[in-house]
Amino acid sequence: MAAKAVGPVKRSFAPWRDPASAPFIEFRNVTKRFGDFVAVDDLTLTIYEREFFALLGPSGCGKTTLMRMVAGFDEPTVGEVLLDGQNLAGVPPYRRPTNMMFQSYALFPHMTVEANIAFGLKQDRMPKADIATRVEEMLALVKLTPFAKRKPHQLSGGQKQRVALARSLARKPKVLLLDEPLGALDKKLREDTQFELVDLQQKLGLTFLIVTHDQEEAMTVADRVAVMDQGRIIQVATPAEVYEQPNSRYVADFIGDINLLEGRITVCNDGFIRLDCGVGGGTVEVDQTMDATPGENGWFAIRPEKMTLSLDPPENPTVNCIAGDVWDIGYLGDVSIYHVRLAGGATVKATVTNRTRLVERPISWDDKVWLTWPRDAGIVLTR
Amino acid sequence: MSATDRSAPPTPGNRPNPARWLVVAVPYLWLFLLFLVPFVIVIKISLSLTAIAQPPYTPVFDLAGGIGGLIDGISEFTVENYLWLTEDALYARAYLSSLTIALVSTALVLLVGYPIAYGMARAPKGLQPTLLMLIILPFWTSFLIRVYAWIGILKKEGLLNQLLLWIGVISEPLTILNTNTAVYIGIVYSYLPFMVLPLYAALERMDRTLLEAAADLGCPPIRAFWKITFPLSLPGVIAGCFLVFIPVTGEFVIPDLLGGSDTLMIGKTLWAEFFANRDWPLASAVAVVLLVILVVPIVLFQNHEMKRAEREA
Numbered sequence: 282m283a284a285k286a287v288g289p290v291k292r293s294f295a296p297w298r299d300p301a302s303a304p305f306i307e308f309r310n311v312t313k314r315f316g317d318f319v320a321v322d323d324l325t326l327t328i329y330e331r332e333f334f335a336l337l338g339p340s341g342c343g344k345t346t347l348m349r350m351v352a353g354f355d356e357p358t359v360g361e362v363l364l365d366g367q368n369l370a371g372v373p374p375y376r377r378p379t380n381m382m383f384q385s386y387a388l389f390p391h392m393t394v395e396a397n398i399a400f401g402l403k404q405d406r407m408p409k410a411d412i413a414t415r416v417e418e419m420l421a422l423v424k425l426t427p428f429a430k431r432k433p434h435q436l437s438g439g440q441k442q443r444v445a446l447a448r449s450l451a452r453k454p455k456v457l458l459l460d461e462p463l464g465a466l467d468k469k470l471r472e473d474t475q476f477e478l479v480d481l482q483q484k485l486g487l488t489f490l491i492v493t494h495d496q497e498e499a500m501t502v503a504d505r506v507a508v509m510d511q512g513r514i515i516q517v518a519t520p521a522e523v524y525e526q527p528n529s530r531y532v533a534d535f536i537g538d539i540n541l542l543e544g545r546i547t548v549c550n551d552g553f554i555r556l557d558c559g560v561g562g563g564t565v566e567v568d569q570t571m572d573a574t575p576g577e578n579g580w581f582a583i584r585p586e587k588m589t590l591s592l593d594p595p596e597n598p599t600v601n602c603i604a605g606d607v608w609d610i611g612y613l614g615d616v617s618i619y620h621v622r623l624a625g626g627a628t629v630k631a632t633v634t635n636r637t638r639l640v641e642r643p644i645s646w647d648d649k650v651w652l653t654w655p656r657d658a659g660i661v662l663t664r
Numbered sequence: 665m666s667a668t669d670r671s672a673p674p675t676p677g678n679r680p681n682p683a684r685w686l687v688v689a690v691p692y693l694w695l696f697l698l699f700l701v702p703f704v705i706v707i708k709i710s711l712s713l714t715a716i717a718q719p720p721y722t723p724v725f726d727l728a729g730g731i732g733g734l735i736d737g738i739s740e741f742t743v744e745n746y747l748w749l750t751e752d753a754l755y756a757r758a759y760l761s762s763l764t765i766a767l768v769s770t771a772l773v774l775l776v777g778y779p780i781a782y783g784m785a786r787a788p789k790g791l792q793p794t795l796l797m798l799i800i801l802p803f804w805t806s807f808l809i810r811v812y813a814w815i816g817i818l819k820k821e822g823l824l825n826q827l828l829l830w831i832g833v834i835s836e837p838l839t840i841l842n843t844n845t846a847v848y849i850g851i852v853y854s855y856l857p858f859m860v861l862p863l864y865a866a867l868e869r870m871d872r873t874l875l876e877a878a879a880d881l882g883c884p885p886i887r888a889f890w891k892i893t894f895p896l897s898l899p900g901v902i903a904g905c906f907l908v909f910i911p912v913t914g915e916f917v918i919p920d921l922l923g924g925s926d927t928l929m930i931g932k933t934l935w936a937e938f939f940a941n942r943d944w945p946l947a948s949a950v951a952v953v954l955l956v957i958l959v960v961p962i963v964l965f966q967n968h969e970m971k972r973a974e975r976e977a
């Protein structure tokens with residue numbers, strides 16, 4: 282699940298850690314209202330030059346609205362959007378050095394694929410020969426060379442999506458806004474295109490802002506991701522940080538699978554936390570530094586792949602160990618997911634890598650099992 | 665899916681079925697009785713000769729005469745009326761002038777109608793039904809009365825002249841009534857809805873994110889209009905132009921009421937032949953030739969509509 286090495290090897294690039302680096306796209310306390318409805322709520326966000334930044338969040342949380350404010354189709358109700366230090370307020374879309382790939386594609390129906398891609402280049406008064414070369418290059422990139430002369434209505438959904446992508450890429454804008462650019466593509470083509478995108482972004486030194494519903498994609502391509510909810514940003518961090526150190530139950534739950542055990546914090550020292558999770562969870566000890574006071578409520582969050590499942594009880598079954606019955610087994614080929622019902626009635630999930638060819642797994646329905654984990658596997662969350 | 669299809673009984677549409685034939689037959693019967701039969705009668709009269717009789721032409725088919733009478737009648741047919749149309753230059757001039765007036769006024773209606781349709785399509789969604797209503801509203805009053813009303817507006821002592829004199833734009837009243845200008849004003853006014861409605865339909869359907877996409881790609885609004893909006897509204901432009909051009913070519917009421925003695929239009933000529941000269945055969949020939957002339961744009965229009973329907977399917 283975590284960042285797989287699908288794209289090219291990531292450079293060590295972390296301008297957000299360097300206080301001296303200048304922001305490139307900046308949202309300053311931006312609020313966007315549609316009537317009474319607040320689509321973006323007092324949002325502050327900084328994106329750096331050459332960054333590949335992904336927006337993640339449930340449908341309707343304001344991702345498209347955020348992009349439209351960078352592209353210039355919507356103006357913030359409150360606050361400002363800056364690009365390269367310049368306030369964008371009042372700059373019309375056709376004067377912004379940004380290009381957007383629309384979620385609905387918005388291909389010009391009366392133009393061929395070729396003409397669609399060339400449209401932006403013609404606006405820039407690029408010489409004809411250069412336009413032809415660039416269009417060819419873009420067609421090759423999205424693997425649509427044989428379809429150059431077709432009209433949009435003669436294309437499949439995935440092909441349309443690729444034309445839209447090529448059209449937005451053609452001008453090689455300083456900022457590229459991609460609103461779910463690869464959603465309609467099959468897995469293979471999607472991975473290839475992801476690779477090409479990252480490659481292109483690095484070669485040309487562009488800044489990409491991408492919206493995706495596919496968290497695996499976000500983790501693959503992005504330098505940083507922002508997890509949004511109801512017009513607010515909940516966490517901005519690198520994919521690994523968001524996955525391993527979510528700052529809230531919302532983020533932990535949104536990215537990947539997670540088990541949450543509710544409990545009360547009993548000890549909170551520098552680098553060590555003990556949590557009492559009651560009947561189902563027992564005592565949980567975590568190596569973690571956090572600001573909490575004993576007596577406070579907390580949630581122990583642990584990913585299914587970080588627990589060890591066993592038919593025999595461990596040496597010390599009182600700490601970092603829960604016992605239960607196998608309730609359900611999901612076989613996914615590479616891994617199996619065990620749903621274990623705890624004494625308190627809650628269920629937790631644990632994944633086990635299928636290392637043998639055995640069709641009959643040693644652990645079966647209704648077996649009594651023990652789940653254990655080391656102290657650095659999970660994380661305690663207080664919100 | 666396929667399994668349920670196979671077990672399902674054949675749908676009624678697949679099998680000829682009396683109710684379905686009836687549905688198809690009714691409009692055809694309608695067209696046959698109200699369009700084809702009168703047209704055949706007009707052709708027949710155009711091949712006859714004038715006579716001082718009732719009706720004022722020969723031969724008159726006597727159904728009592730049976731097949732023999734019919735053949736006798738047909739043997740008397742003549743193309744003399746058609747020859748006459750080519751001999752007198754008046755007719756050619758009238759046809760040509762009609763076509764010119766129709767062409768110019770179609771262009772004028774388009775020029776006036778496009779901004780109206782554009783404004784309507786871009787108006788707030790809640791307002792659009794009202795605007796549409798306003799465009800259709802004139803149809804609730806008789807066409808004739810509305811054209812008459814223009815006489816009151818355009819005549820020497822009319823509203824327009826009074827207004828202009830009062831503002832001080834002119835010092836002498838303008839002669840507008842009984843000129844071609846008045847005819848153009850009348851046509852533009854009367855045929856505007858036929859242009860606005862198809863244009864509105866085309867513009868309203870257009871996806872507005874296309875304009876955002878154009879702007880995003882560096883295209884300012886005015887250029888975007890010519891590159892995106894206008895080409896996409898072309899089906900509406902074409903439909904509107906045909907809907908105006910075809911009936912205006914044969915228009916009679918407007919040139920008769922608002923035009924002058926020098927306004928030459930085939931509709932007026934036709935009326936004069938029918939009612940002033942009582943030359944029904946010649947008038948019929950004029951009508952048939954007009955139809956033949958208009959067949960070209962009508963067929964083009966039909967082709968266009970069919971292609972559009974196909975594209976949308």
Ligand SMILES: Nc1ncnc2c1ncn2[C@@H]1O[C@H](COP(=O)(O)OP(=O)(O)OP(=O)(O)O)[C@@H](O)[C@H]1O
Binds near residue numbers: 315343345346347384
């Ligand atoms: N023009 C508008 N008028 C009113 N409400 C709007 C408008 N545009 C967006 N919204 C609302 O703002 C919220 C955010 O919309 P937005 O399109 O940014 O969502 P999103 O995060 O892109 O969702 P998705 O993942 O489904 O594309 C939604 O609840 C939407 O209904």
Ligand SMILES: [Mg+2]
Binds near residue numbers: 344345346384460
């Ligand atoms: Mg969206």
